[in-house]
Amino acid sequence: MSTSVQNAPGSGTAAAPGAPIGELVFALIIVSIGVVGFVSGAGIQTPPSASDIGPRAFPFAVSGLLVAVGAGLVFQVLRGHRGAADEGEDVDLDAKTDWLTVGKLAGFVLLHSFLIVPLGWPVAAAILFFGAAWSLGARPWWRNLMTAIILALVLQFVFGGLLGVSLPPGFLEGLGVFGG
Numbered sequence: 001m002s003t004s005v006q007n008a009p010g011s012g013t014a015a016a017p018g019a020p021i022g023e024l025v026f027a028l029i030i031v032s033i034g035v036v037g038f039v040s041g042a043g044i045q046t047p048p049s050a051s052d053i054g055p056r057a058f059p060f061a062v063s064g065l066l067v068a069v070g071a072g073l074v075f076q077v078l079r080g081h082r083g084a085a086d087e088g089e090d091v092d093l094d095a096k097t098d099w100l101t102v103g104k105l106a107g108f109v110l111l112h113s114f115l116i117v118p119l120g121w122p123v124a125a126a127i128l129f130f131g132a133a134w135s136l137g138a139r140p141w142w143r144n145l146m147t148a149i150i151l152a153l154v155l156q157f158v159f160g161g162l163l164g165v166s167l168p169p170g171f172l173e174g175l176g177v178f179g180g
Contacts, residue, residue: 020077020082023073023077023082023083024074024077024078026073027070027071027073027074027077028070028074029070030066030069030070030073031066031067031070031071031074032070033066033070034062034063034064034065034066034067034068034070035063035067036063037059037060037062037063037066038059038060038063038064038067040059041056041059041060041063042056044056044059101135101136104131104134104135105131105132105135105136107131108127108128108131108132108135109128111124111127111128111131112124112125112127112128115127116168117168119170119171120168120169120170120171121152121156121160121167121168121169121170122152122153122155122156122169122170123152123170123171124170125148125151125152125155125156126145126148126149126151126152127148128148129144129147129148129151129152130144130145130148133147133148156169
C-alpha cells in the first residue's frame with residue numbers, strides 16, 4: 001500500500017500537481033502572523049489596576065490559534081496531505097486579468113487614505129464605496145452614490161458614536177452621535 005496521497009481527503013479529486021511549495025508557504029505565513037501577534041501583544045501596556053484578563057488576552061488568544069492552525073497545516077503538508085486542485089467550475093481560466101479595474105480599485109483605496117484627514121472618514125469612505133461600486137460595474141450610479149453615503153454614515157455612527165473608535169468625523173464634528 002502506497003503512502004502517497006493521490007486524492008484530497010473526501011474530495012474525490014486529484015491533489016494539485018507539483019511540489020507543495022505554495023501550501024507550505026501559506027502555512028508558514030499563518031504561523032508568522034501568529035508570532036507577530038504575540039510580539040505585538042507583548043508590547044501592550046497593562047495598567048496596574050487591570051484584572052486577571054487584561055488587554056493582552058485577546059491578541060494572545062488569536063495569536064495562539066494562528067500559530068496552532070499554521071503549525072497544523074505545516075504538519076499536514078509535510079505528511080503529504082494536500083488540497084484539491086481548483087477545477088475552475090465557475091471561473092474562466094483563460095480569461096486575462098482586468099488590470100484597469102484593479103488599477104481603479106487601488107486608486108480609490110489610495111485616494112481614501114489621503115482624504116480621511118482633510119475631509120473626514122464619512123466623506124472619504126463614501127468616495128471609496130462609490131468608487132469601488134463604479135469600478136466593478138454596478139449600475140445605476142445614483143443608487144451606488146446613495147448606498148455609499150448611507151453606508152459611510154452608518155459605519156461612522158456605529159464605530160465613532162457607539163463604540164467610541166476615533167474616526168475623524170470631518171463636517172460631522174459638532175454632531176455628538178457620530179463621535180470622532
